[in-house]
Amino acid sequence: MRDLIIIGAGPAGMTAAIYAKREKLNTLLLTREFGGQMAKKEVEIENFPGMGRISAQDLIAKFRDHARSLDVDIEMEDVIKISKKGSGFLVATSSNKYESKAVLIATGADPRFLGVPGEQEFVGRGVGYCATCDGPLFSGRNVAVVGGGNTAFESALFLAKFALKIYIVEAGSQVRASADVQDKAKDTKKIEVIANAKVLRILGEKFVTGIQYSDQKSGKNVLLDVEGVFVKIGYKPASLIAKDLADLNDLGEIIYDPVTYQTKTPGLFAAGDVSALKYKQIVIACGEGAKAILSISEYFRSGGSKGRVSKKTAAVRPVKKHVRKKSN
């Protein structure tokens, strides 16, 4: 039996694996793939300290190589269920079952689907979720990016290298992307924003030929001729594997103790974007992974499932009162 199974190899899981090795925990990292959401980043990462501007693939390779250089045990498997077994856990993948004394869930988040007719039917035939992966296929063509946040604009900017015209289709009355990316989009002269446009269906025969949306202002249905549709409407926490053992909030995020990283089940910990964490960034996910391992280490030192992780922080330690001696 392992001490610890970490699920997920995004920034939280990979940092956790490095820290677990340093804490000498007998650890297995189970993951579907490396990099997590970073792998979906369309432009360079500019906010990871010490790296300046770096492509997501290069940063992922640095994380992965660091973990591999420490001989972290890694299996590329999709976890389908976590259950309790005695005082520990049974982690089931589609092909294996693994046992451990503790589990750290670092499964991050998955893209949200539009849920309109044609979406699933045309995945890989014009409908995509990653412009970096599929953008070059749309050279000289018209494409739509559905969504109006930073991710949608970044995708559109990446697509502008190849596509003839890019429509950003936003259901609300205005887009939510930051001013600088909106300015960059304007500068390309290829990107047009269509607001108040609620996508109704994706049309096509063998491949996508267009989308139909409802113009929320006029109430009319409009056809837009495009050969590609990139859905960029956000992410949802990949927390379903934890739902029997951990409480989830109304966004589906795992509720944990923000000091100990423990869920309501002793020995089950969570870190990164899968959890009820306010700010979701690479550097924050790394910090969460590191802190979760230090807490797990303390969990083992205090007796594992029979012990408890201290919630004391430096900030809440009682301050010794300075007693001034009376002078005679």
Ligand SMILES: Cc1cc2nc3c(=O)[nH]c(=O)nc-3n(C[C@H](O)[C@H](O)[C@H](O)COP(=O)(O)OP(=O)(O)OC[C@H]3O[C@@H](n4cnc5c(N)ncnc54)[C@H](O)[C@@H]3O)c2cc1C
């Ligand atoms: C397009 C985009 C651009 C972004 N740009 C930036 C940026 O420039 N700077 C920044 O700081 N942040 C950025 N972010 C946010 C940042 O990427 C996330 O906050 C961060 O990746 C979260 O890390 P994580 O490890 O918690 O989860 P994730 O990165 O989501 O990783 C989750 C991991 O878990 C694995 N997994 C999931 N379910 C299972 C399962 N059932 N079994 C096994 N493995 C599983 C996945 O394969 C993946 O390896 C961006 C996010 C997106 C989507």
